[in-house]
Amino acid sequence: MKISKENALLDRLFDEAHFDLNPDQDSCPDCGDEGYVHDCIDGFCQDAEVGCEDCTRRCVECARFEQSIRRHVELDVLRFMSLPLAKEFLRRCNQWSNKITERALLANLHAGRVGRKEFSDQERADSACWVECLL
Helix, strand or coil: CCCCHHHHHHHHHHHHHHHHHCCCCCCCCCCCCCCEEECCCCCCCCCCCCCCHHHEEECHHHHHHHHHHHHHHHHHHHHHCCHHHHHHHHHHCCCCCCCCCHHHHHHHHHHHHHCCCCCCHHHHHHHHHHHHHHC
């Protein structure tokens, strides 16, 4: 199976974001990178050492870290202003729908740039020009 250039670029962007946000590659202090924590009480749960289904929950620190990575990559996607890359990003985040038109996607890319302080006034103006030219 051939990997598209957008998928390869997204893989690289996610890897870079992971490294930028955790350069020492430290494990999660709450769950040790398992992604789940167990709040079992000895004597009340079947196996408090391993954890039970009733007391298992998603690790909050891992969820925050994943959200930070997603925001980091989203910023890169906005910088590229590429429709195929934006589509792949939305697919990967389970937010893609075939009902989203290219026009709506382009407008959302521009709106994302306008709403982020990371972009200069010139970058915002450039994306507005780009959107007007393509619409």
